[in-house]
Amino acid sequence: MSDDLDPITPSAALDYYLDARRGELADATLRDHEYRIGTFVDWLEDRKEVANMNDVDVRMVHEWRVWKREDNGDHDPCNMMTMQGQVSTVKQFLYRVADIRGVPETLPDRIRVPSPSKDQQSNDTILSSERTRAILDYLSTYEYASRRHVTLLLMWRVPARRGGVRALDLEDWDSDDRALQFRHRPPLTPLKNGSTSERDVILKEAVAEVVDDYVSGPRIDVVDDQGRKPLITTNRGRPGVSTLQRWIYCVTRPCVIGEECPHDRDPDECEAIPAEQASKCPSSRAPHHVRTGSVTAHRTAGTPRPVISDRGDASEDVLEKHYDKAGNRERAHRRQEHIPEDI
CATH class of the missing domain: 1.10.150.130 (Tyrosine recombinase, N-terminal domain)
Incomplete structure (x- = not known):
């Protein structure tokens, strides 16, 4: 010293x-x-x-x-x-x-x-389309229009960050136009890139119906510390980002939707069974993995990169580098669809 x-x-x-x-x-x-x-x-x-x-x-x-x-x-x-x-x-x-x-x-x-x-x-871990469809089918059947159902649906179909979902107020949902408004409102609900993250997103009819049914059904009518009404709520008000993350970790465990454990674990002894320990399941996924899987699925389905960029609030370069996890052969097939037969 x-x-x-x-x-x-x-x-x-x-x-x-x-x-x-x-x-x-x-x-x-x-x-x-x-x-x-x-x-x-x-x-x-x-x-x-x-x-x-x-x-x-x-x-x-x-x-x-x-x-x-x-x-x-x-x-x-x-x-x-x-x-x-x-x-x-x-x-x-x-x-x-x-x-x-x-x-x-x-x-x-x-x-x-x-x-x-x-x-x-670049982290190659994603939530695949197949697993997401299985999870959403389960939630639609057994937890229809629940806060976990709506949260995963918005993260997958927008694709929205967990902070963006958390920031939504009830008044940000326009049911008639099926539109969500993402607005930067610091310090309580800032968006990732500040005011440049602000945008409106139109939802498909089936997705909008789930949001409507959540609002008119299980949503708890509460206000947050600033007197605002969150869209996604808990008994204590607006959920924290860690709460949203825990919901996603929980519903992405295979055992939750009735699938056999791919890791040969005994449910009575598995450390990942408690909700607060769900991330310890090797098959569970975080909100970022949902967003990554969503971007990959959108691109594979033919959604233009600028469209995903605007809806998901990420530059095209960032989408390419960090979110689109398609392999070389899958990318080749995408390109092939745009190649003319005769030139």
Whole structure:
């Protein structure tokens, strides 16, 4: 430890960082930083018993990276893409702590952020069309027009992000025109790309009918903390993004829709049976996987990329790189449909 440094605990350093960046970063980004840096701080305090940021060095940061990659506590080990974001955020944290002489000024520059290969930059996990149809058929039969049914349906057919579904108010649903309005209303319900994410989406008649039946049926008439009426509701008001994620993890488990477990697990002993542990089922899928599967299915069905881009609020380049998971042969067949017989 250098005599030129001023003592500060990891937790106090995190508090300083969040306070310093409040106003600079969007609320959602600040929450992400708090979570990412929080895992680093917890690791320092709990596993390394570090009580002073002055003691943090490059080797210690490397040990944390190995732990994130190989263990990561109660969470899945980090892949390269996740690790890139984690290390980049911690590096920003160390720069700010260096400003108040909590770590050596040279430390942040010595932290190397991982550079994933092109293949590592894209996650191939999706919710397939076949599985989605099976799940939606089940929900239509046994949970018709429930909040889980409507949530999955909008994520699949729009395709909408979980934050976009959460942001919808009752007044954003125009039943006569079968139209949904996605509006950016920070700080409670921001959209991913701010006001540029705002758009109207027309639903197919069958999808609109489910939304109407939800609104006139099981929807709970409540208001949120701002006095607004959410479209998707719980007994406590507007659901959090983690709640929406848990719903999707739950309904994408094969056993939920009566299918046999593909992992030969005993339902009485399976750790993924409780709703809060549903993500531990290897076959469960997150909202992002629903969106990825939806984009792939739309493109395979011939939906033009600009249409998906406008409805789903993602640039065409992002759709191509991160959401369309069709294989080379499937893409070839798509192109073949547009090739004339004789030129």
